[in-house]
Amino acid sequence: MERFSFIFLVAGIGFFVLAFVVSAWIPMLPVKDLQIATVAELASRVPIEFIELREEYPEAFQKAFGDVSDEEALAEALRIGHRAYIAEACWHCHSQQVRHWGNDEARFGRVSYPEEYHHELGMPPLWGTRRVGPDLAREGGLQSNDWHVAHFWRPTDVVPDSVMPEYPWFFEPDGVTPNRTGLSIIAYIQWLGSWNHQVEVNIENLPAIDAMYESPVQHPPAPARPQPTAEEDYDDYGGENY
Amino acid sequence: MSESSAASSSPPSTQGASLPAELPLVNPALVKWHIVAGIVWFTIALLAGLFYSMQLLQHWPLPKWAVLSPGRIRLIHTNLIAFGFLANAFWAMLYWCVPRLTGQRVLSDVLGWVILWAWNLIILLTYVGLHLGQAQAVEWGETPVWVDPLVVVGAILIWLQFYPPIVRTKEKALYVSLWYFSAGMIWLGLTYIMGNFLPEYFVAGNAAGPLLGLYIHDLVGLFVTPMGWGMMYFFVPILLRRPIWSHALSLVGFWGLAFFYPLQGVHHFLGSPIPMFAQYSAVVSTIAIEIVVTTVVINFFMTHRGSGVSIGSNMALRWFWLGALNYFITCFQCAFQVTLTFQQVIHFTDWVVGHAHLVMFGVFSFWILGMIQHLWPKLTGRQWWSTRLNEWHFWLTAVGLGGMFLTLTAAGLVQGFMMMGLSPWIDIVRASVPFWLTRTITGLAIIAGHGCLIWNMVATVYSARTVKHVDMDYEPYEQYIEEPAGV
Numbered sequence: 177m178e179r180f181s182f183i184f185l186v187a188g189i190g191f192f193v194l195a196f197v198v199s200a201w202i203p204m205l206p207v208k209d210l211q212i213a214t215v216a217e218l219a220s221r222v223p224i225e226f227i228e229l230r231e232e233y234p235e236a237f238q239k240a241f242g243d244v245s246d247e248e249a250l251a252e253a254l255r256i257g258h259r260a261y262i263a264e265a266c267w268h269c270h271s272q273q274v275r276h277w278g279n280d281e282a283r284f285g286r287v288s289y290p291e292e293y294h295h296e297l298g299m300p301p302l303w304g305t306r307r308v309g310p311d312l313a314r315e316g317g318l319q320s321n322d323w324h325v326a327h328f329w330r331p332t333d334v335v336p337d338s339v340m341p342e343y344p345w346f347f348e349p350d351g352v353t354p355n356r357t358g359l360s361i362i363a364y365i366q367w368l369g370s371w372n373h374q375v376e377v378n379i380e381n382l383p384a385i386d387a388m389y390e391s392p393v394q395h396p397p398a399p400a401r402p403q404p405t406a407e408e409d410y411d412d413y414g415g416e417n418y
Numbered sequence: 419m420s421e422s423s424a425a426s427s428s429p430p431s432t433q434g435a436s437l438p439a440e441l442p443l444v445n446p447a448l449v450k451w452h453i454v455a456g457i458v459w460f461t462i463a464l465l466a467g468l469f470y471s472m473q474l475l476q477h478w479p480l481p482k483w484a485v486l487s488p489g490r491i492r493l494i495h496t497n498l499i500a501f502g503f504l505a506n507a508f509w510a511m512l513y514w515c516v517p518r519l520t521g522q523r524v525l526s527d528v529l530g531w532v533i534l535w536a537w538n539l540i541i542l543l544t545y546v547g548l549h550l551g552q553a554q555a556v557e558w559g560e561t562p563v564w565v566d567p568l569v570v571v572g573a574i575l576i577w578l579q580f581y582p583p584i585v586r587t588k589e590k591a592l593y594v595s596l597w598y599f600s601a602g603m604i605w606l607g608l609t610y611i612m613g614n615f616l617p618e619y620f621v622a623g624n625a626a627g628p629l630l631g632l633y634i635h636d637l638v639g640l641f642v643t644p645m646g647w648g649m650m651y652f653f654v655p656i657l658l659r660r661p662i663w664s665h666a667l668s669l670v671g672f673w674g675l676a677f678f679y680p681l682q683g684v685h686h687f688l689g690s691p692i693p694m695f696a697q698y699s700a701v702v703s704t705i706a707i708e709i710v711v712t713t714v715v716i717n718f719f720m721t722h723r724g725s726g727v728s729i730g731s732n733m734a735l736r737w738f739w740l741g742a743l744n745y746f747i748t749c750f751q752c753a754f755q756v757t758l759t760f761q762q763v764i765h766f767t768d769w770v771v772g773h774a775h776l777v778m779f780g781v782f783s784f785w786i787l788g789m790i791q792h793l794w795p796k797l798t799g800r801q802w803w804s805t806r807l808n809e810w811h812f813w814l815t816a817v818g819l820g821g822m823f824l825t826l827t828a829a830g831l832v833q834g835f836m837m838m839g840l841s842p843w844i845d846i847v848r849a850s851v852p853f854w855l856t857r858t859i860t861g862l863a864i865i866a867g868h869g870c871l872i873w874n875m876v877a878t879v880y881s882a883r884t885v886k887h888v889d890m891d892y893e894p895y896e897q898y899i900e901e902p903a904g905v
Contacts, residue, residue: 177669178591180584180600187597187676188604192640195680196612199632203684203696204625212622263551265489265560271766275689278762278838290691293623300555300617300626303690305634307766308474310843332476337848339474345484 206290213295218371219251225366226250229321233353240356250363257364258297260357264343271304272313272368285314285369292372309340314369324362325354443517448530450797452510453790455538457872459502460783462545464865466495471858475851485549493548493560499778500558500637501569502541507786508645509537512580512599514793515652519593522583533575540568558634559614566614573607594668595648601676602644609636624691631692631700632683638777639679646782647671647714649789650738654721657735657792658728663720667713674710678703688761701756708753715746733808737788740816744780748773763838768853769830776823779864787815787871794875795885803877807870814867821860829853 177183227246230237241249261267274280276287293301319327323334328346331338344351346358354362472479473488480486513530517523524530540561547553547562554563561569584592584600592600613633617626651668655661662668684692684700722728722739729736751773754760764770791808795801802808829850836846 177673178597180592180596183592183597183600184604187673188601189608191676192605192608192680195632195683198699199681199683199696200612200628203628203693204621206693207624210623260551262555263490263553264487265493265553267555268489268492268557273687273690275762275765277689277758278765278834279840280689283837283840288691290624293627293691295622298623298626299619299621300630301623302555303627303630303687305557305686305766305770306768307837308847335844337844337851339476339847341473341478341488342482343487344482345487 207294210291210294212299213371215251215254215296216247218295218297218367219247219254221371222246222250223316223367223370225317225321226253226363229359229363229366232321233359236348236353236355236359240359250367253360253363254297254367256357256360257362260346260361261302261364264341266312267302267304268306269304269308269340270310270312271307272301272311273303274311274313280311284311288313292369295371312365312368316366316368316370321362321366324365325358328354328358328361441523443521443523444514445524445527445530446797448527448534449510449513449793451534452506452513453793453797455534456503456506456510456786457790457875459498459506459541461868461872463495463498463503464861464868466491466498468858468861468865470495471854471861474854475858484551487551490548490551490553493553494545496558497544497548497560498541499783500642501544501561502538504642504645504778504782504786506537506541507789508642508649509533509576510793511645511649511786511789512576515595515649516580516583516599519596519652520583520587520589522586524579525582526579529575529579533572533579536568536575537572540565540572543568554614554618556613556617556630556633558637559610561614563614563618566610569610569614570607573603573610577603577607594651594662594665594672597672598644598648598651601672602641602648605636605640605644605680609633609640613637627687627690627692628684628696631686632680634686635683636680639675639682642778642782643675643679646785647675649785650718650742653734653789653792654718654738657732657738658721658725660721660725663717663723667717671710671714671717674707674713678707678710682707682756685756688756688758688765701758704756705753708749711746711749715742715749718742733805733812734788734792736812737784737791741781741784741788744776744784748776748781751776763834764830765834766837767830767833768826768850769834772823772826772830775819775826780819780823784815784819787811790871790875794878798879799885800878800881801883801885803874803881803883807874807877811867811870811874814863814870818860818863818867821863822857825853825856825860829857 226249230246230249237249241252244252273288274284274286281287327334327340328343329351330342331340343358346354346361348355469479470488470492478488480491513524543565544561547565548560552562552564553560554566559566580599580603584596609632613629613636617629621629651662681703682700684696685704688697688701690697719742729739755764755769755773791802832849832853833846836849841849
């Protein structure tokens, strides 16, 4: 146990490989058959916010992405936005995982599940380890594009006590129009949490929305209501209005 | 216990080894320049930390340019500490310790200079790359993807340099420090390859997440920690002039670390979509290693027993002692904060930031600063220019770091309970500001202390008070291989 070869082979290589098998390889098995979605696949479903972005900033949009379909423009925007999100270390102050405890679910929505991270932008996943700002895993659509534009320019204009940095380099020199990076990062954030809804979520599918949301506070079942017996006057219980 | 184990727990004598007469065992220039490079990166990293803390107070001190974006400065802060400061200092330490422990020179002095320049070029490229926004989304490994292969080359050069003397040594049983160095060097390469390449190119999402956790954890646990403990097992007996208290406990400590440490990576993502069996295994392993850690800490403090006065008089020992105390606090904290009960509250808060500072600064950087205290006079051939500046450095850093740890820990509890309690998010930020202000002030104290160190190091070089005799080969050994009376 004090010889080089034993230490090198057993501790240096052996235990490391053992740990890799236990902590990395076995946890991979449940998801080994999941396809890694390409960015193009992710962009095949264009969020409404992205279309609004194109309509709000037609010239900047044209300059940034050229004459392409919405899907191709979104794919490009996701790549650039994701790149900027990493470069500016957004992921060191905003997590992208909703845990199944700590009331995360009540604040941020549905608990994260493995399938939603299996895409090219999840290599590696941007789970993060610190929340100076809120979690962004379900951020898409929570704020308007205008809110994001103003917020990236000067966060304190929107949230006075915010400690988020300003990002003037996301804008054209006019200080009003987001540039290619600015449009892209807004597109990326407005896309977060939207691509792998397991049910079609829209206003006509309320039961599906209901089923997605499970209250973190479990109420005890309501006590059984006393049923009027035949002898009792039906009106004692408020009649039909009961 | 100490008498029976004294012989085997002493670093081996090098006197029997045959050496080329013309070459000293250690090349002090390589030690010196790695320390200097480390201190330069350390300075930039400390300033980056200060600036970033000011962003959280809404006072960004730098121009609002993309290259100086606060987020990028934050990445520079952590990466320069890990690869610029700690790694450079550890290479210096290896150049000093390995030849003395093995009686063999490192492979090549030329290779040594190549490594010095290559390693620091890698750090420079990382630094520039992070400024230019080319970070990789691997925490503590944000090194741009095009620099990653160079880091692996750097690790291979380190193997080429330091494995030959360990393999060639005539000693049948290696001393404790060499166990840690032998394993730590290979672990660095394996960890880096695993963390920076697999999740970037091969696996996604839930399969990549555990690798990120393993990388963060192993970089600290399988590189920084073994190097740090190897360093302690070398310098503490030399400075105290007595052998390590228990050889058996050092064996338990090393093999416990080697077995349990790599199994814990997933505990950085508790509550994530990673399967719960993996999360539970990481929790159990983390609690298990605290038992092992306790044996190492007991061994350290029992070696110190009866010589508390040396902490007052010897600056290096004082740094080592405080670092070991912080190590105990850190690890004690680990055993609790890794439980799911604690995780609900403290994950995603400044508690974790405080913990990270206590580990990387309060333990390993303190030990390195202690090593610099011990080595700088030997390397420059000059006595420290000012002992008073050394005292200022110690107390400003120790109080600053201690205060930073306490304020961040308290902030973490406040933030955690407010997050759980569904307070409006901006209220959590507002509640954090007083803690963040305290943190910036403690950071200023640390930077002031660092200024004292730099001033003193430079002044020492130009000082006239020379050290009488620096023997690069045997000098420390002869003083303690013969056991002092009463041990």
